[in-house]
Amino acid sequence: MASPPRRVSSLLYSLLPSSLAPIPLFHALPIYPLLLSSVFSPSLSRSLSSSMAPELQQDGDGTSAHAALHKTKVTVVGSGNWGSVAAKLIASNTLRLSSFHDEVRMWVFEETLPSGEKLTDAINRNNENVKYLPGIKLGKNVVADPDLDNAVNGANMLVFVTPHQFMEGICKRLVGKIKGDVEAISLIKGMEVKMEGPCMISTLISEQLGINCCVLMGANIANEIALEKFSEATVGYRENRAIAEKWVHLFSTPYFIVTPVQDVEGVELCGTLKNVVAIAAGFVDGLEMGNNTKAAIMRIGLREMKAFSKMLFSSVKDSTFFESCGVADLITTCLGGRNRKVAEAFARGGGKRSFDELEAEMLQGQKLQGVSTAKEVYEVLSHRGWLEFFPLFATVHEICIGSLPPSAIVEHSERKPEL
């Protein structure tokens, strides 16, 4: 396991309780996530103190059959860029934590590679997702499986991480196949719009499958986390703090710090809506308007994210926008994400080449979420008569569909003072 970067590790080191501070950092690494969780969350510290010791014990002379029966099985549903990194993170922890089965199953939407080999076979042969995360070993305990039913069979914890447009179909295939006590988490940034109104992906999963669903969002460009560069994330949960802590436990590593927040809608809407702002930021880059303009667009976008979230769900907390899922994800996506990159190319070409065409050419099978999310948000705004309150969100959609030129992003996004 790579050591955390020195500045971060020394900061965290200085935050450790004094009784632990003398332990050299590499000795503390196996318990690092627990220590970090404790440092950043006093209540988590309290609840972990009772359960910490068994997790830290080696299995020694072999786990008993009884204990093995009660180990938690984790399946990752999805194997794109982030899906593969999520499987890698989780697999490093299931090996380390004795309450989990070592093996992490990863459902693969099967495809044939140019070599003629099936993607699943290539992943299992190389221990690497050669298409969506080339060059990164996932961990020998990650097993790719193209059969969705088989992949989820017997799993106690399901991690959903596919592009949002595929989730309704996946849920339909899983109806009746998941036990009610299974816990789920969604890493998916996006939403569905139904006749009744907007439906968050975690709600879709909960309602269709009859299971509880948390969310994990954050400033998480997958390729950087794959290289074990320090990042943070936010787990959003509804009521059950203990379940949120289990997810924190499963995802945390020395370089991936996860904080639980009781605001599932706020966390999920942050992750979803920042993709629309990232498209706007890409337009600004494509038009070479500079950093001040981009910062202005990000500020206006953040304001609309907050207003939209609160108008949909009055329970959404202001503080959520200051977590990793909020302002940090907005910044990283507007600087280095795929939505930004493709939107920049769109604006450079004067909007003549469609997003679908550019996505296929530039992302090689990876999917954008921002363009469809802008359309979904626009539908909600029109239906509710809110368009005039969200000029940036509305303008992004109108540019994406060719009704406005890319330059409209600054002309229309902010109401200017009357001259």
Ligand SMILES: NC(=O)c1ccc[n+]([C@@H]2O[C@H](COP(=O)([O-])OP(=O)(O)OC[C@H]3O[C@@H](n4cnc5c(N)ncnc54)[C@H](O)[C@@H]3O)[C@@H](O)[C@H]2O)c1
């Ligand atoms: N990549 C990142 O940096 C990142 C970071 C955080 C969150 N996310 C979010 O995670 C989610 C998944 O993104 P990703 O980056 O893992 O995927 P991706 O965009 O890299 O890959 C696309 C995936 O979709 C699959 N796919 C294609 N057609 C399909 C179909 N018909 N049905 C089901 N699956 C199909 C492909 O096999 C592939 O696994 C998205 O909501 C994204 O916003 C991504």
Ligand SMILES: O=P(O)(O)OC[C@H](O)CO
């Ligand atoms: O590459 P993007 O634009 O899909 O963004 C990736 C992540 O959501 C960043 O946290």
